Amino acid sequence: MPVIVLEPRDLFSSLSLARMCAILFGCLTFSLVASMEESKLSPLHQMLSFRILCMFTWCLFFALTLLIHVVNVIQFHSLVPISWKNLTVSVAALAALMTLSATLSFPWAVAGHGSVQPCAVAATVSSCLTFAAYVAEAYLIRTQAQDERGYMASVPGLLKVLQLWGGCEMVVLVVEQVQSYLREPVEDTTAMLWVSGTIYVVCLLMSLATVVVVLGDCAGRCPVPFDRLLVCFSLTGVLFYMVATILCFARVLGGRQQGKSPTEEMKMTWAVVVMETVVASITLLAYTVDLAFSFKLLRDRSQA
Template sequence: MPVIVLEASDLTSPLSLVRMWALLSGCLTLSLVASLVPSELISDTHQPSFRILCMFTWCLFFILTLLIHVVNIIQFHSLVPISWKNLTVTVAALATLMTLSATVTFPWAVMCHEGAWLRPIAASLASCLTFLAYGTEAYLIRNQTQDQKGYMASVPGLLKVLQLWGGCEMIVLVVEQVRGALVNVGLAAVGWQLWVSGAWYAICLLMSLGTVMVVLGDCAGRCPLPFDRLLAGFSLTGVLLYVVATILCFTRVLELRKRDQDLTDRKTGPTLVVMEAVMASITLLAYTVDLAFSIKLLRDRSHA
């Protein structure tokens, strides 16, 4: 198939301009973070998991956006073995959520109470611009005609992205709490709630990731089970697991109000537990709404 290059009018379309905005602001963010000197950072014992997640987020979505932009310029869509219209909205929506998290957590995770704050603040502002760019891209794709957008641009598809984002954040929160417990008070102090919650978050994350990969690969028709029933089962499993996990999170929050000593250090432990409870509630809401959409879809098909 011959390679077709976009015309100038296509290169200056709102979607192309927004992607170039995301690339420029993402490159600026990475440059500022990479230029931080040790005196501008707290020691490695302070929230390293969040710093790793932030760097992974900026690098991953910069590379994906660059690839999408290049493929869009040379019109290489037909040779890409995935659903292009689902891929673009999935990357844009997930990048919006992940860069929002990176923008919020990066200053808390790396900035010193004393010393130079200029570059960390500039990096946070650049990350905020990246978040706005991806949010604008997701909005533009969401408002395209029905033929130009796929399943992932619908409400159930965006809920899958929200579940994927929530799972990633929950895993990092659990890892950071376990690391803090191991550093401060040893393995015996790591409560069973953390291990159980981490396992459940991982299961839900794998289910959401598998669903997204099936949609991106247009493999729903080759699924050995009815895909709509499989989605309903995944949603129901996610609701049940997150209900229990959310109850455990709020139980630990209440326990922290009664005890002076937590499983992790006193300074960051309560904050991490509260963050986990909030994220668990948001993800539980996403699974609940998704389950409602799945039940409605099954009911409509049974009456058809």
């Protein structure tokens, strides 16, 4: 079949320019980070894991955005066996959230005992610009005509992306705490941490399954009505995250009541617990609002 390329005016549209900026700044960011001197970075094991997460985020969404841009330019998206309009906004929204997390955590992760590296400052600024480009892309997709944007561009769809982001962040934060507590066991904390980790994994799998069903246009082939499945998932997420948030606050208060002179690693672990509490609260709010939308959708369809 002949290759069809976008017209020049479409190639240089606002949406295409936003994608190209995201590709450019994303490539610049991980290139700057890769050129940093490891000897001047923080020696803590936790910080190494955060740096790996940041690099993975920048590389992954650079590759996905580049692939989306190339497929869109040569007009091969009709051959992709998934919902293209839902895929583009999902990647843009998730990339914006993950890049924001990387931008905020990277300066903390690379904080060493010496002077700040110029590459670290430049990478942080470049990551901020990458985040702005992804936000612009998601906004431009949302402002398209109703028939050109899919379910994931709606408020309930974006809430599911937010839930997916929260689950991804939670798994990483829990893994960091497990590693820390294995080195320095804390009484009555490890059990709560395993309960929280199980909750996050279950909710992450539910969010991932929902997004996969929407991207694959499989809602009509579900063995149960999809709107009822959304209500069930949202209600489960609300209940689970309520428990996880309470456990997070309990661990935060428990960390505050530790010895008068905690070690440097204990301070870092307590900071990670605070981060987990913030992300858990945001994700709980996302599930609560999504539950309201799901109930409204179910009621409207039952009355139709």
